Amino acid sequence: MTITITAFEQSPDGGKGLARDTRVRWALEEVGQPYKVRLVSFRAMKEPAHLALHPFGQIPTYEESDLALFETGAIVFHIAQRHAGLLPDDANARARAITWMFAALSTVEPPILELATAKLLEGDKPWSTQRMPLVEDRIRGRLRQLSRRLGDADWLDGAFSAGDLMMVSVLLRLRGSGLLEEYPNLSAYVNRGEARAAYQRAFDAQLAINTGKRPSDLRSEARPGRRASGLNGE
Numbered sequence: 457m458t459i460t461i462t463a464f465e466q467s468p469d470g471g472k473g474l475a476r477d478t479r480v481r482w483a484l485e486e487v488g489q490p491y492k493v494r495l496v497s498f499r500a501m502k503e504p505a506h507l508a509l510h511p512f513g514q515i516p517t518y519e520e521s522d523l524a525l526f527e528t529g530a531i532v533f534h535i536a537q538r539h540a541g542l543l544p545d546d547a548n549a550r551a552r553a554i555t556w557m558f559a560a561l562s563t564v565e566p567p568i569l570e571l572a573t574a575k576l577l578e579g580d581k582p583w584s585t586q587r588m589p590l591v592e593d594r595i596r597g598r599l600r601q602l603s604r605r606l607g608d609a610d611w612l613d614g615a616f617s618a619g620d621l622m623m624v625s626v627l628l629r630l631r632g633s634g635l636l637e638e639y640p641n642l643s644a645y646v647n648r649g650e651a652r653a654a655y656q657r658a659f660d661a662q663l664a665i666n667t668g669k670r671p672s673d674l675r676s677e678a679r680p681g682r683r684a685s686g687l688n689g690e
């Protein structure tokens with residue numbers, strides 16, 4: 457069974473790991489599944505061959521035998537269902553981990569994406585400086601709630617799960633904004649996620665594509681703590 461995912465031929469973030477193929481790579485690394493990557497240009501993403509896989513003309517996609525999926529939530533969920541390592545065996549704990557996946561994507565990610573839009577696409581608008589504090593405060597509201605729930609636990613609900621993988625992936629986008637650092641337990645939570653060997657393999661693989669370097673060259677120079685700002689496109 458060969459798994460093939462798609463990724464940007466050249467990611468707009470230059471390899472900071474914000475492109476969403478990173479979360480799929482991370483899930484595959486966590487469960488020990490090898491995969492291939494098909495790189496696509498922005499133009500190819502909008503052409504019929506790719507649109508047949510992804511109706512919105514985006515990456516990543518996931519192909520495995522005669523199954524083709526899009527949307528990282530669905531892809532990571534599929535990987536987690538098929539392979540041990542990302543969801544607990546206990547039915548209730550499993551349902552709670554899945555709940556955190558949904559929470560990451562539908563409750564926490566939207567205000568964070570709004571900040572990227574406000575900075576990248578609307579930064580030159582006359583009303584931008586008035587809007588920015590509102591956007592940031594909506595993020596703070598979510599982070600405060602999440603921080604309160606996480607408390608001093610390592611992960612959101614017991615052992616590391618697909619819920620944490622998705623939540624860390626979403627929060628990572630705040631790096632460089634200063635917002636994450638206002639919540640030290642969330643900042644430490646993201647660091648814990650990034651420190652996982654599976655995340656580092658996933659990060660290095662996407663960085664190698666975007667910099668042309670081999671993973672072995674990257675090991676000494678690309679540790680998570682050394683990466684700069686998020687929120688600058690993916």
Ligand SMILES: N[C@@H](CCC(=O)N[C@@H](CS)C(=O)NCC(=O)O)C(=O)O
Binds near residue numbers: 476477516527
């Ligand atoms: N909700 C989708 C979002 C996918 C998405 O936004 N992909 C970005 C890259 S991270 C993309 O392809 N952007 C280019 C475009 O929309 O044209 C998911 O989670 O898979």
